[in-house]
Each structure stands twice: as C-alpha cells, then as structure tokens.
Amino acid sequence: MNPELGQLALILALLLAALQCALPIIGAWRGSKPLMATAPTLAIGQLVFIALAYGILTWAFWTNDFSVAYVAQNSNLSLPWFYKLSAVWGAHEGSLLLWMLILNVWSVAIVVFGGKLPEAFFSRVIGVLGFVSFGFLLYMITTSNPFLRLMPAPPNGADLNPVLQDPGLVFHPPLLYMGYVGFSVAFAFAIASLLGGELKSTWVRWSRPWTNAAWAFLTVGIVAGSAWAYYELGWGGWWFWDPVENASFMPWLIGAALIHAQAITDKRDGLRAWTLLLSIFAFAFSLLGTFLVRSGLLTSVHAFAFAPARGVFILVYLAVVVGGSLLLYALRAPKVTGGKSFALASRETMMLVGNLMLTVACAMVMLGTLYPLVGEALNIGRISVGPPYFGPLFLILMTPLVLALPFGPLSHWGKADLKVWRNALIRIVALAVAAGIAGFIVGARTWYELLGVAAATWVIAGVALFAIKRWREAPRGKRYPFEMLGMMLAHFGVGVFIAGAILTRSMSVEQDVSMKPGASVHVGAYDFRFNGVAETPGPNYTAQQGTVVITRNGKPVVTLHPQKRTYVGGQVQTEAAIQAGVFRDLYVSLGDPIGPSTGSGQDVGAWSLRVYDKPFVRWIWGGGVCMMLGGFVVILDKRFRLKRAVEPETVRPTPEPEAPRKLAEGEA
Amino acid sequence: MNEVASKPVTRFVPLIVFAALVAFFVVGLVWNQTHDARFVPSPLIDKPAPAFRLPRLEHPTQFLTKADMLGKPYLINVFASWCYACGDEHPTLMAYRDKFGIPLIGYDYKDAPQDARAWLQRHGDPYHEVITDQSGNTSLDFGIYGAPETYLIDAKGIIRYKHIGPLTPEVIAKDLEPKIRALEQEGST
Numbered sequence: 001m002n003p004e005l006g007q008l009a010l011i012l013a014l015l016l017a018a019l020q021c022a023l024p025i026i027g028a029w030r031g032s033k034p035l036m037a038t039a040p041t042l043a044i045g046q047l048v049f050i051a052l053a054y055g056i057l058t059w060a061f062w063t064n065d066f067s068v069a070y071v072a073q074n075s076n077l078s079l080p081w082f083y084k085l086s087a088v089w090g091a092h093e094g095s096l097l098l099w100m101l102i103l104n105v106w107s108v109a110i111v112v113f114g115g116k117l118p119e120a121f122f123s124r125v126i127g128v129l130g131f132v133s134f135g136f137l138l139y140m141i142t143t144s145n146p147f148l149r150l151m152p153a154p155p156n157g158a159d160l161n162p163v164l165q166d167p168g169l170v171f172h173p174p175l176l177y178m179g180y181v182g183f184s185v186a187f188a189f190a191i192a193s194l195l196g197g198e199l200k201s202t203w204v205r206w207s208r209p210w211t212n213a214a215w216a217f218l219t220v221g222i223v224a225g226s227a228w229a230y231y232e233l234g235w236g237g238w239w240f241w242d243p244v245e246n247a248s249f250m251p252w253l254i255g256a257a258l259i260h261a262q263a264i265t266d267k268r269d270g271l272r273a274w275t276l277l278l279s280i281f282a283f284a285f286s287l288l289g290t291f292l293v294r295s296g297l298l299t300s301v302h303a304f305a306f307a308p309a310r311g312v313f314i315l316v317y318l319a320v321v322v323g324g325s326l327l328l329y330a331l332r333a334p335k336v337t338g339g340k341s342f343a344l345a346s347r348e349t350m351m352l353v354g355n356l357m358l359t360v361a362c363a364m365v366m367l368g369t370l371y372p373l374v375g376e377a378l379n380i381g382r383i384s385v386g387p388p389y390f391g392p393l394f395l396i397l398m399t400p401l402v403l404a405l406p407f408g409p410l411s412h413w414g415k416a417d418l419k420v421w422r423n424a425l426i427r428i429v430a431l432a433v434a435a436g437i438a439g440f441i442v443g444a445r446t447w448y449e450l451l452g453v454a455a456a457t458w459v460i461a462g463v464a465l466f467a468i469k470r471w472r473e474a475p476r477g478k479r480y481p482f483e484m485l486g487m488m489l490a491h492f493g494v495g496v497f498i499a500g501a502i503l504t505r506s507m508s509v510e511q512d513v514s515m516k517p518g519a520s521v522h523v524g525a526y527d528f529r530f531n532g533v534a535e536t537p538g539p540n541y542t543a544q545q546g547t548v549v550i551t552r553n554g555k556p557v558v559t560l561h562p563q564k565r566t567y568v569g570g571q572v573q574t575e576a577a578i579q580a581g582v583f584r585d586l587y588v589s590l591g592d593p594i595g596p597s598t599g600s601g602q603d604v605g606a607w608s609l610r611v612y613d614k615p616f617v618r619w620i621w622g623g624g625v626c627m628m629l630g631g632f633v634v635i636l637d638k639r640f641r642l643k644r645a646v647e648p649e650t651v652r653p654t655p656e657p658e659a660p661r662k663l664a665e666g667e668a
Numbered sequence: 669m670n671e672v673a674s675k676p677v678t679r680f681v682p683l684i685v686f687a688a689l690v691a692f693f694v695v696g697l698v699w700n701q702t703h704d705a706r707f708v709p710s711p712l713i714d715k716p717a718p719a720f721r722l723p724r725l726e727h728p729t730q731f732l733t734k735a736d737m738l739g740k741p742y743l744i745n746v747f748a749s750w751c752y753a754c755g756d757e758h759p760t761l762m763a764y765r766d767k768f769g770i771p772l773i774g775y776d777y778k779d780a781p782q783d784a785r786a787w788l789q790r791h792g793d794p795y796h797e798v799i800t801d802q803s804g805n806t807s808l809d810f811g812i813y814g815a816p817e818t819y820l821i822d823a824k825g826i827i828r829y830k831h832i833g834p835l836t837p838e839v840i841a842k843d844l845e846p847k848i849r850a851l852e853q854e855g856s857t
Binding site: 240242243277315323330371375381383384385386387388510591608610 | 679680682683686687690693694748750751752753754777778782785786789790804813814815816817831832833834
C-alpha cells in the first residue's frame with residue numbers, strides 16, 4: 001500500500017482530533033445536545049484513520065518497503081517476521097504512532113464503557129482526549145513523520161537496533177504506553193471536572209478503574225523492561241536508574257500515589273485538590289517520559305541542536321498542557337475544601353504518609369534524571385549523579401512508607417482505634433523479628449539480609465493480619481470485595497518485591513573469570529565448567545556460543561549456552577544464558593575472547609565470562625506481577641459499575657435528560 | 669479540614685512554581701546561546717589538591733597517593749560505569765590520551781570495581797592508571813559532585829584547572845591544551 005495514504009490518514013486524523021477537541025466541549029458549555037452527540041463518532045472516526053496509518057506502516061515493514069526512510073532505518077531483509085512487526089515501534093516516529101493508536105483505543109473504550117456518564121461530563125472527557133491527540137498528531141506530522149520517503153530506495157535496510165531484538169522488548173513499549181496513555185484518562189476526567197465546575201467528587205469514582213488499569217499496565221511494562229535488562233545487557237543487574245528507566249518510573253510513583261489519593265477522595269470526600277493535582281502530574285510525567293526517551297532529549301540537549309523543531313515543540317506542548325491545566329486548577333479548583341476530618345492514627349494518615357513519600361521520591365528521581373540536562377542547558381557542565389544518588393535516597397524515602405503500609409488497611413477511616421493498633425503492632429513486630437531470627441538460623445548473616453527478611457515479613461504479615469481481620473469481622477460473602485482483594489494482592493507484591501530486591505543484592509555471588517576450555521570455577525554452591533565456544537548461525541546474526549556445564553557436588557544441574565551475537569549491521573549483543581528458578585538464578589554471560597580461537601598455546605579458546613549465582617532475583621518481578629494483578633483485580637469491584645447518573649452533576653444548570661447511549665453493552 | 673474555605677491564592681501556587689521552572693529553563697537555554705558561561709570558579713583552583721590515598725583498580729591492595737604523583741603534572745578524570753555522560757566522553761579520551769603528553773589518571777567514582785573493570789574492558793581503557801573511590805569519601809575533599817569531571821594538577825600538587833562535564837575536542841583545544849602547555853613551559857624554565 002502507498003505510504004502517502006498513511007500520511008493522508010494522519011492528516012485526516014489531525015482534523016478529526018481538532019473537531020473532537022472543539023465540538024463536544026463547546027457543546028457541553030452551551031448545553032447543545034447535537035454538538036455533544038458528535039463526541040462518540042469523532043472518537044471512533046479518529047481511531048479508524050490512526051489504525052489505517054498504523055496498518056500502512058506495518059505493511060511497509062512486512063513488505064520490506066525500504067523507500068520509506070523509517071523502514072530502511074529500522075528493518076532488514078533478514079529480520080525475523082515478528083521483529084518486523086515490532087520494529088514499527090522500534091524508534092521515535094513509529095513509537096509515537098503506536099502511542100496515538102493506544103490513545104485512540106482508550107478513547108473509544110471510554111465511548112464504549114462510559115456510556116452512562118452524564119452527557120456533558122462525557123463530552124468534556126472526550127474533548128480533552130481530543131486535545132491531547134491533536135497535539136501529538138501535530139507533532140508527528142510537523143517533526144516526526146514516519147512516512148517520509150527515501151529516494152532512491154536502498155536495496156536493504158540498516159536493521160532494527162539489535163538491543164530491541166528480544167521478546168522482552170517486543171512487549172515492553174506497548175505495555176508502557178498502555179500505562180502512559182491510561183493516565184491521560186484520569187487526566188481527562190480531572191480536567192473535565194474542572195471545566196464543568198463539578199462540586200461533587202463523583203468523577204473520582206468514575207476515573208478510579210481507569211487509573212488502576214493504567215498503573216497496572218505501567219507496572220507490567222516496567223517489569224518487562226527490567227527483566228529484559230537482566231537478560232540482555234549481560235550485567236546481571238535488574239535496575240540501573242538510567243534516564244530511560246527513570247522516565248517510566250516517575251509516572252509509576254505518581255500513579256501509585258494517585259490510586260490511593262483517589263480512594264480517599266472517593267470514600268471520604270477529602271483531598272480533592274490533591275487528587276486533581278496528582279491526576280495532572282501523572283499525565284505530565286507520562287508525556288515527559290514518552291517525548292524525552294525516544295527523541296533522545298533526555299540524555300543530552302544536543303538533540304535539541306540536531307532537531308530544534310522537535311525540542312521546541314515538546315517544550316511548548318508540555319508547557320501548554322501542564323501550564324494550562326494548572327491555570328484551570330487555579331481558577332476552578334473546588335473553592336471549598338471538603339471531606340470528613342480524621343484522627344492522627346487513622347487510615348487517612350497512613351495513606352497520606354505513603355502519598356507524601358511517593359511524590360517526594362518522584363521529585364527526587366526527577367531532579368537526578370534531569371540534572372545533567374539542566375546542567376547542560378545552563379552551561380554549567382553535564383554530569384550524571386547515578387545510582388550513588390538514587391539508591392540511598394530512595395531507600396530512605398521508602399522506609400516510612402514500608403513502615404506505614406500494614407497499618408493503612410488495619411486502621412479505621414477517620415478515627416483512631418488504639419487497641420487495634422496495639423494488637424497489630426505487637427503481632428507484626430513479633431512476626432518480623434521471628435522472621436529475622438529464622439533467617440539468621442537458615443544462614444543470613446549480614447544486617448542487610450536480616451533487615452530485608454524482616455521488612456518483607458513486616459509487609460506480608462500486615463496483609464495476612466488484615467485478611468484474618470476481615471474473615472472474622474465481615475459477613476460471609478462480603479469479606480473480600482474485589483477492591484480489597486486487589487489492594488491485598490498489590491501490598492503482598494510489595495512485600496515479595498522487597499524480599500527479592502534486598503536478598504538478591506546481598507546474597508548474589510558474582511565472578512568475572514577468564515577461562516580456558518575445560519576449566520572450572522566454583523561460585524556459590526555450584527561448579528561451572530567451561531567447554532569452549534563455537535560459532536552458530538542465526539537468522540540475521542552469527543553467534544559465538546559458549547557451553548557451560550553446571551554441577552553441584554558432582555551432580556549435573558544444567559548446561560547453559562550463553563551467546564555473543566554479531567548482527568548484520570555489525571553491532572554486537574550479549575545474550576546471557578540463565579537457569580531460572582524460584583529461589584535462585586544461575587547466570588552465565590560471555591565477555592570477550594582472551595586468546596586466539598585456533599592454533600596452539602596456553603590461551604587458545606579462552607574467554608572472559610561472568611558467572612553469577614543470584615538468589616531470589618525472580619521475586620523482584622514476581623512482586624511486580626502481584627502489584628499488576630492487584631491493579632487489575634480492583635477494577636472488577638461492583639463499586640465501579642456505572643449506574644445511570646440521575647441527577648445533574650454540574651453546577652451549571654445544563655439540561656441533561658439522560659438518553660442512555662446505545663453503546664453501553666459490556667457494562668456487566 | 670472540615671468545610672474550610674481555602675484561600676484562592678494557594679490554588680495558584682502550583683502554577684506559579686511550574687511557570688518559574690519553565691522560565692528558568694527557557695532563560696537558561698537562551699542565555700546559553702549568547703554567553704559562554706562555562707567558567708565555574710572552583711574554590712579549589714590554585715589550591716593544593718587534597719592528599720588522597722586510593723586503591724588501584726587493577727591491584728586493589730596497592731595504593732596511589734598524592735605524594736607518588738608529585739614532580740610532574742597530571743590529569744585526573746572522574747568517571748564511573750553508571751555514568752552516561754562518561755560514555756559520550758570516552759571516545760575523546762581514547763583519542764587524546766597520548767596527545768596530552770602527561771599522565772591521565774582515571775578516578776572511578778562510587779562504583780563497584782568489577783563494574784568499572786568490565787566497562788573499561790568493553791569500551792577500551794584510556795587511562796594510564798585507575799584509582800577507585802568506592803565510598804566517595806575522597807571525592808568530598810576534591811569537591812566532586814558528579815561524573816565526569818576533569819582536574820589538571822601541576823608538579824607541586826596544585827589544582828590548576830577543573831572542567832565539569834564531558835571533555836570535548838573543543839574544550840581540550842581551547843582550555844585544557846593551553847593550560848597543559850603552559851605548565852610544561854613552567855617546568856622547563
């Protein structure tokens with residue numbers, strides 16, 4: 001198909017986005033039903049054109065149409081078919097197109113599932129999403145067009161960045177984008193409520209399932225990215241505090257805070273202004289993440305020099321979205337702070353502690369991440385601060401959160417019940433200490449390990465006590481509504497994550513060794529024997545493949561084949577070989593050849609290898625997966641099923657006789 | 669917090685803070701176009717370098733001290749395996765290591781030695797000697813606040829020049845090279 005058609009589809013989508021932004025919002029403002037009624041059609045129409053553009057770009061990859069510059073830069077004749085499909089989002093332009101596709105899918109999801117929202121509110125939400133979409137499309141068409149032609153077309157493409165040729169990275173960006181874009185829904189709800197001057201905070205309940213879904217997607221996206229780094233970078237690390245990771249971590253932190261703030265606003269009507277601000281900032285950080293990562297601006301403002309239009313557009317767009325939202329907030333935020341009052345030892349206080357720590361942690365990460373960029377912009381030198389800055393500060397900030405975490409669910413809304421507190425505290429402390437002692441008996445020796453075991457137990461014991469409390473106190477059938485179940489699952493995930501992160505760090509045995517074929521090395525309780533390296537062909541690379549036989553007390557455990565791949569473009573990529581297990585991973589990656597590959601001499605066939613024994617490393621991602629499941633389970637709660645709004649929700653007396661839209665199936 | 673009317677002014681605070689940040693960034697970018705402000709007076713310039721004693725990367729039981737280096741000028745380049753800007757700087761160091769004419773000492777900053785070794789193995793080692801400061805204690809004496817940074821120290825152990833951020837061929841040609849040549853002049857007279 002013709003790439004110019006894709007270009008045309010984008011332009012048509014841009015026009016529809018402009019209409020989608022203007023018509024429903026004007027309609028809601030003037031109380032005009034015909035104008036408001038355009039919202040669903042415009043959203044669906046825009047999705048059609050974006051999907052068309054996306055399909056055309058995918059087709060260009062599928063058919064090796066190297067006359068499209070973007071395809072020529074990111075594909076190759078010998079690229080396996082599944083990477084051809086994922087190469088669509090392999091670089092800046094295509095990943096923006098994927099972003100747009102997902103944004104439009106979310107918009108249409110609101111059209112489908114939000115049919116029972118008050119019509120004016122619904123129209124404003126769709127209008128705000130139209131505005132977001134308009135900005136992105138304008139950016140794509142003016143600065144980052146994926147359909148640019150390359151004349152004459154080269155016979156073969158440059159190949160997809162080999163770093164991205166991994167199953168982990170096939171799914172990582174779409175999942176992250178589901179999360180980023182998902183926050184645009186919470187944002188649209190918040191802005192719609194400000195535009196409409198909502199006095200009540202019912203909108204918060206409507207937006208909660210969307211926020212939870214977005215956060216859950218973001219969580220699993222980050223987990224996939226972390227697992228990929230572990231497999232592919234050959235360093236055995238799972239988190240590097242690098243700018244790209246931080247860009248996804250900041251909206252995650254704000255999103256976690258937002259989930260809890262929304263719960264308070266929904267149930268207690270408090271923190272309305274705070275929830276509004278978090279909704280705005282969760283999306284602002286998502287925008288920052290999307291733009292800066294793939295445009296290269298995050299690591300250096302030099303990218304501004306290469307593509308000044310992009311840099312300026314991004315700054316202006318961010319300033320308009322965030323500045324405009326904050327201006328709207330200043331003018332229209334609830335004039336009366338509401339909410340029920342609460343005592344010091346109440347659930348609200350615990351959740352506020354968590355909120356405070358999460359937002360401060362986000363500010364800390366932002367400062368460290370943008371430090372080199374700001375330093376360079378102000379010409380005082382671009383320097384990185386790195387893990388020595390992030391690690392300790394994050395640990396310090398998360399300590400109060402972890403301490404407060406069990407007591408949030410266990411204490412009451414509003415009032416302080418000190419008896420509950422005392423009982424819970426005694427049990428949790430006892431269990432954490434017992435776990436620490438048990439850990440010592442099993443063989444944990446460093447303070448770090450003992451504290452890790454105790455902290456994880458602290459959190460998990462809190463979840464267990466809460467489960468027991470509900471079992472005893474709540475009537476059968478109402479013991480664990482989905483909202484509560486999701487919370488417990490996510491909190492349990494936090495405990496598992498803590499255990500994994502801390503134990504891996506302190507118990508891992510890592511060795512860099514240079515080995516001749518036949519040599520052995522003893523790491524942890526295992527013997528690793530190196531049987532040399534042989535060349536193995538792959539579809540678009542040739543690999544040096546090592547063979548390492550692992551034994552324990554002379555009994556064979558597993559044979560691993562780490563690879564060092566040289567891709568057709570000449571890039572070299574490490575492919576670690578890992579024996580994964582619940583309690584430990586055995587990890588081998590190939591370094592560099594030390595001696596000649598053939599001939600005679602004592603170094604023949606010798607390679608440097610990294611050999612790791614990494615206990616509990618899977619728990620890090622296991623914890624993340626629990627958090628994700630928690631986020632999704634919450635959505636199932638009966639509480640969030642939309643009833644038809646009977647009363648008008650807005651201050652403005654817009655006439656709202658509710659004609660239920662036809663699209664509301666799937667509302668089970 | 670029951671039904672208290674919040675003062676309208678407080679609702680403008682987020683907007684004002686955000687506007688200030690944007691203004692700061694824009695002014696910085698524009699200023700940057702017209703001024704060369706890369707001169708950061710360091711309080712340590714023309715002061716004696718702190719007395720350091722740090723383990724060598726390749727032989728962790730051996731130490732390099734300030735006293736060992738007295739008698740000839742040398743460069744200290746702060747780097748770390750986790751530092752992204754150092755990756756950008758690295759090719760420049762590889763190209764210039766032999767053109768400086770004086771020793772280039774790598775200062776591995778708050779980094780695990782095995783990570784640093786792997787990093788140097790992967791990218792190439794531009795240094796004549798690498799010392800490690802895992803705890804970052806000595807870095808406080810030097811006033812290092814991130815990586816990369818580069819110090820020029822003369823034969824008497826006095827800091828003569830400091831550059832924050834990656835060295836580039838332009839910076840070397842304009843600032844560092846003349847300073848090194850000037851030191852050589854001093855040494856020969």
